[in-house]
Amino acid sequence: MASNVSAAAHAPRPLRVRALVRRLADGDAVAHIVTLTFAASIILITSLLVYQLWIHSADSRKAFGWHFWTNSTWDPVFEHFGALPFIFGTVVTSAIALMIALPLGLAAAIFLAELAPRPVSDAISFLIDLLAAVPSVIYGLLGIFVVVPLMRTVIGPLLKDTLGFLPIFRGPNYGLGLLTASIVLSIMVVPYIISVSREILLTVPRDQREAALALGATRWEATWKVVVPYARAGIMGSGFLALARALGETMAVTMVIGNAAVISTSLFSPADTIASMLANQFSEATGTIYLSALIELGLVLFLITFILNGAARLLILATERGGGHAA
Amino acid sequence: MRKITLVVCVLLGLALSLGADTPVLLNAAGATFPYPIYSKWFSVYHTDHPSVSINYQSIGSGGGIQQLKAGTVDFGASDMPLNDQLLSQFNFKILQFPTVLGAIVPTYNIPGVTTVLNFTPQALSDIYLGKVTKWNDKEIASANPGVQLPGNDIVVIHRSDGSGTTFVWTDYLSKVSSEWKSRVGSNTSVNWPAGLGGKGNEGVSGLVEQTPNAIGYVELIYAIQNNLGYGLVQNASGRFVKASLESVTAAASNAAPKMQRDLRISITDASGAGAYPICSFTYLLIPAKIPDATKRDTIKGFLHWMLTTGQSEVEALDYARLPKAVISIEERQISEVQ
Numbered sequence: 001m002a003s004n005v006s007a008a009a010h011a012p013r014p015l016r017v018r019a020l021v022r023r024l025a026d027g028d029a030v031a032h033i034v035t036l037t038f039a040a041s042i043i044l045i046t047s048l049l050v051y052q053l054w055i056h057s058a059d060s061r062k063a064f065g066w067h068f069w070t071n072s073t074w075d076p077v078f079e080h081f082g083a084l085p086f087i088f089g090t091v092v093t094s095a096i097a098l099m100i101a102l103p104l105g106l107a108a109a110i111f112l113a114e115l116a117p118r119p120v121s122d123a124i125s126f127l128i129d130l131l132a133a134v135p136s137v138i139y140g141l142l143g144i145f146v147v148v149p150l151m152r153t154v155i156g157p158l159l160k161d162t163l164g165f166l167p168i169f170r171g172p173n174y175g176l177g178l179l180t181a182s183i184v185l186s187i188m189v190v191p192y193i194i195s196v197s198r199e200i201l202l203t204v205p206r207d208q209r210e211a212a213l214a215l216g217a218t219r220w221e222a223t224w225k226v227v228v229p230y231a232r233a234g235i236m237g238s239g240f241l242a243l244a245r246a247l248g249e250t251m252a253v254t255m256v257i258g259n260a261a262v263i264s265t266s267l268f269s270p271a272d273t274i275a276s277m278l279a280n281q282f283s284e285a286t287g288t289i290y291l292s293a294l295i296e297l298g299l300v301l302f303l304i305t306f307i308l309n310g311a312a313r314l315l316i317l318a319t320e321r322g323g324g325h326a327a
Numbered sequence: 328m329r330k331i332t333l334v335v336c337v338l339l340g341l342a343l344s345l346g347a348d349t350p351v352l353l354n355a356a357g358a359t360f361p362y363p364i365y366s367k368w369f370s371v372y373h374t375d376h377p378s379v380s381i382n383y384q385s386i387g388s389g390g391g392i393q394q395l396k397a398g399t400v401d402f403g404a405s406d407m408p409l410n411d412q413l414l415s416q417f418n419f420k421i422l423q424f425p426t427v428l429g430a431i432v433p434t435y436n437i438p439g440v441t442t443v444l445n446f447t448p449q450a451l452s453d454i455y456l457g458k459v460t461k462w463n464d465k466e467i468a469s470a471n472p473g474v475q476l477p478g479n480d481i482v483v484i485h486r487s488d489g490s491g492t493t494f495v496w497t498d499y500l501s502k503v504s505s506e507w508k509s510r511v512g513s514n515t516s517v518n519w520p521a522g523l524g525g526k527g528n529e530g531v532s533g534l535v536e537q538t539p540n541a542i543g544y545v546e547l548i549y550a551i552q553n554n555l556g557y558g559l560v561q562n563a564s565g566r567f568v569k570a571s572l573e574s575v576t577a578a579a580s581n582a583a584p585k586m587q588r589d590l591r592i593s594i595t596d597a598s599g600a601g602a603y604p605i606c607s608f609t610y611l612l613i614p615a616k617i618p619d620a621t622k623r624d625t626i627k628g629f630l631h632w633m634l635t636t637g638q639s640e641v642e643a644l645d646y647a648r649l650p651k652a653v654i655s656i657e658e659r660q661i662s663e664v665q
Contacts, residue, residue, distance in 0.1 A: 076489075077512030148537065174482060174538060176523055259487030259524025270523045276487075280526060283387035284489025284515045286413060 050302065057296035059288050068296060074261045074277075076285070081293035083300050085261040089271035090304065092178055093253065094246040096267075097185035102239055104186075105193025106228075109235075112194070113201035114223045125198060132191035140255035143184040148175040148256060151183075156268060171266035176258035179267040184252050189242035196241060200234030201227060233316050240312040247305050250275040274301040349378065351625045356384040357391025357404030360491050360546065361609045364427055364644050365404065368637050372629060379625055388491055388515065395421070395612055401622060403612040406491020407515055408591035420615035422664060423590055424630060424657055425608035428579055428647035430547040430570045431496050432557035432605070434532060437462055438539050439477060444558040445470040445567040448503035448596070448604070451560070454481055454542060455500060456507060457521030462540060470561070477540075484534045484543035487524025489516035495607040496544050499595040547575070547606075548645040562604040563596050570603045575647040578602035583652030590656060606647075616665050623664060630661050 060068065064081060071082020108128075112121045152175030159169050204227045212222035228235070258270020259280065274297050285291050355365075362385035369381040386394075388405040395403035396417055408423055433446055450466040453459040459466055463476040486493045497513035511517050525531040531543040532555055547570045550557050559567040568574050581599035585592045596604045613630070617623035634657055638648045649657075 073518060075518035076516045077514045077518065144533065144537075152538075172480065174523060176534075254487065254526060255530070259526075260519070260522065272487075272524075280488040280524075281516050282389075284389035286389045286392050286407075286515070288416070 050299075053295055053299040053302060057292050057299050060292035060296040063289060064293075064296075068293070069300070072261075072263060076281075076287075076290050079287070079289050081289070081296075083274070083297055085263050086272055086274040086277050086297065087300065087304065088263045089178070089257065090247060090273040090275070090301065092271070093181045093185055093257070093273060094243055096179070096182035097189060097246045098239060098243055100182065100186035101190045101193055101242060105190045105238070105242075106197055106235060108190075108194045109197035109201060110223060110228065113198045114227065115219075121198075125195060128191045128194050132195065136188065136249060136252045139184055139188050140252040142187075143180065143252055143256040147180055147183055151175045151177075151180045155179075167265045168267045171264065171268050173268040174258065174270065176256055176270055177268045178257070178264075178271045181253050181257040181271075181273075182267075184256055185246045185249060188249065188252060189245050192242045192245060193238045196238035197231070197235045200231045200238070203234075204230050233320055236312070236316050236319070240309060243308060243312070244305060247301070247308070248275055249273075250279045254279055274298075274304075349621065351379050351621055353379070353381045353402070353622060353625060354384075354400045355381060355391075355402050355404060355611075356386050356394045356400045357612070358388045358406045358491055358609055359385040360406050360429055361404065361427055361646070364641055364646050367640055367644065368633060371637075371640065372632060375632075376628075379629070381629070387489070389489060391612070395614075401617075402614065402626065404610065405612055406607070406609045407494045408593075408608075408610050409612065410591070422613045422615050422660055423610040424613060424660065425590055425649060425653060426611055426633060427641050428575050428606055428608055428649065429491075429495070430575045430603055430606035430647070431492055431499075431544050432547050432550050432570045433542060433560065434535055434545055434550060434555050434557045435542040436535050436539060437477065437479075440474065442471075442474050443556065443569075444474065445561065446558050447561045448499075452500045452504035452507050455483060455485070455519070455521065456504070456510070457483070470567070479540040482538050482541040483519075483522030484531050484538070484541050485519050485522050485524055486516075486531060486544075487526050490527075491515060491607075491609065492528065492544065492546055493517065495595060495605060498593055498607070499605045502593075502596045547571075551645050560604055562600075562602050563598050564600045564602075566600055568601065568603045570605070572642060572645070572647045574601055574603035575606045576650055578604065578606050579608070579647070580650035580652060583650055583656070586653060586656055590653075590660070608649075613664055615663060627661055627664055630664075631658070634658060 060081065064071070068081065068083055069087070070084055071080065072084045073080045073082050074085065075081070112125055116124070152173060156173035156175070160173070163169050208226055208230055209222050212226040213219070217225065253273050254276035257272060257276060259272050259276065260270040261272050261277075262269065264271070278294060278297060278301075282291075282294055285294055362383070365383050365385075369383055373380055383404075384390075388407055391400070391403035391405055392409070392413070394400045404426075406429075409421060414421060433451065435444065444467070447466065447470050450459065450464075450470065453466055460480055461478050462481055463478045468474075468476055494513060494515045497507075497511065497517050500511075501508040501513045511520060523534065525534040525543070528545045528549040532545050532549065532553065535541045535543040545555065545557075549555070550570075557570065559569050562568050562578075577599055578594055578597035581597050581602050582592060582594040590608075591610075594607060597606075611630075613626060617626065634649070634654045638654070641648050
């Protein structure tokens with residue numbers, strides 16, 4: 001130490017270098033730098049992605065401006081491009097898919113976390129995690145060979161007989177359409193909701209349950225009124241994970257949605273989503289405005305996802321402040 | 328001893344390398360419709376000329392055009408010929424060589440109807456415009472006397488993805504219906520007035536098979552290989568013609584005189600009693616100036632081979648051969664590749 005002090009008087013730089021080397025050899029600083037680099041690279045890659053979408057869609061943005069978001073025609077021949085039918089299709093199919101999948105997924109997660117014996121719960125969870133790994137083309141085939149005929153022969157006529165007075169169930173039923181695509185999407189996102197919600201429910205501390213039971217609650221009341229609200233943030237997080245998957249889903253949707261760029265009040269009508277349209281038309285597109293419009297469509301999807309996820313975060317924050325943990 | 332071995336090895340190496348030609352690798356990309364025959368041609372050509380390897384990626388006509396523009400491939404392939412507007416986007420001249428012929432047929436699924444139906448051009452365009460909505464409409468019934476057509480709604484099926492098949496179909500409809508031409512036009516992808524979309528020929532035929540009262544359009548080769556029933560279409564001479572390799576080649580040979588000036592002439596709705604009206608060529612897009620002499624000679628050699636020996640391979644794969652008149656026009660165009 002004494003030698004260092006005297007050395008400091010003559011040559012301050014070597015001391016700082018030696019101190020730095022000692023810190024790096026420590027490991028903590030290295031870990032700090034490496035993890036910071038990787039985290040920053042994610043942000044860098046995302047910004048590069050947005051940048052590329054932005055510059056390659058320049059021609060289309062110049063030609064159409066904000067009308068791109070409000071026009072309903074997609075005409076490659078006369079070069080009029082509008083994204084509204086695809087935004088409609090994307091949002092509606094994802095919303096309905098979540099409306100179907102959330103209650104089902106949550107109920108299954110509650111059963112697996114709270115009510116089922118542990119070995120059963122583990123076995124079923126393992127199978128559900130496998131379901132999440134199935135490629136989306138397989139779900140598309142399931143859609144074409146099972147859901148579409150079922151919709152055309154059983155579900156469609158049933159809905160028309162019972163709820164046919166509602167405008168959403170009027171119109172011809174081809175088997176393909178918004179409702180079929182939503183059903184296929186819900187089958188795809190349910191595993192996400194179940195596995196994440198189950199994990200979250202399992203992390204709720206035992207004393208919460210025990211306190212509720214001690215106060216005289218039934219098993220169901222303890223689950224529904226204490227455990228689930230405690231895990232609300234995580235469950236909503238799983239919902240938004242599912243939403244993110246549903247918004248971007250391509251192959252399964254394009255096989256069953258009917259691919260017609262129309263906006264209709266009927267759920268039996270064919271429609272189209274942004275991802276499905278991009279997958280179908282990108283490889284054969286020629287001409288600068290056409291390609292630029294397709295890339296702008298990609299930018300629109302990115303923005304929608306971003307906005308919805310942002311709204312999700314705000315919603316979770318709001319409900320947490322509103323008393324997620326309070327009894 | 329070691330020195331002698333070394334000398335022998337060097338001499339052997341020299342001898343071997345002198346005997347072999349320098350390997351030529353060409354890259355190409357483009358249309359999916361002719362991929363089976365191109366793939367066959369490139370492999371047969373490689374067997375006959377072992378130093379030449381041609382690598383073809385069937386990424387779609389649009390992709391082929393993009394890659395040719397970017398200079399990543401030596402030549403491209405497209406179902407749709409490049410019009411002047413598209414050609415102006417290139418900064419070099421492109422020569423277009425028709426290679427094989429294809430045809431599009433209307434396929435349908437009407438419960439209770441097993442006979443082969445006749446379709447007039449007006450019927451097809453009005454069905455796809457959404458103006459004719461029932462199978463027993465008089466536009467369809469008048470061409471099919473004696474057939475009991477039900478009063479069910481027609482379900483129109485079209486392609487959801489961009490495709491040369493759609494280009495040929497809409498090109499034909501634009502020729503036979505001025506309303507189609509002004510309202511919709513022709514391209515690899517259009518703003519369809521009515522109907523559902525299926526992805527690929529298999530998507531369309533699958534939907535037609537599954538959906539009662541549906542009508543769709545598929546490639547002739549696809550229909551032949553999958554034993555699909557398809558209708559007859561009335562040609563410009565008024566006869567109802569069934570699509571076959573003969574009727575397709577007849578359409579092309581009748582159009583040959585018009586192709587003297589420009590090989591991009593569309594052959595849909597061709598004249599001639601035996602001509603099938605909905606067919607088209609698929610094109611190879613060759614740059615007019617190829618600086619690398621080896622590549623240039625290889626490409627010209629392949630084109631010449633394709634127009635002579637190559638044509639004998641096409642019918643086995645259900646493509647129609649080029650008519651002789653078109654082949655001679657193309658042979659003359661090969662000399663324009665410098």
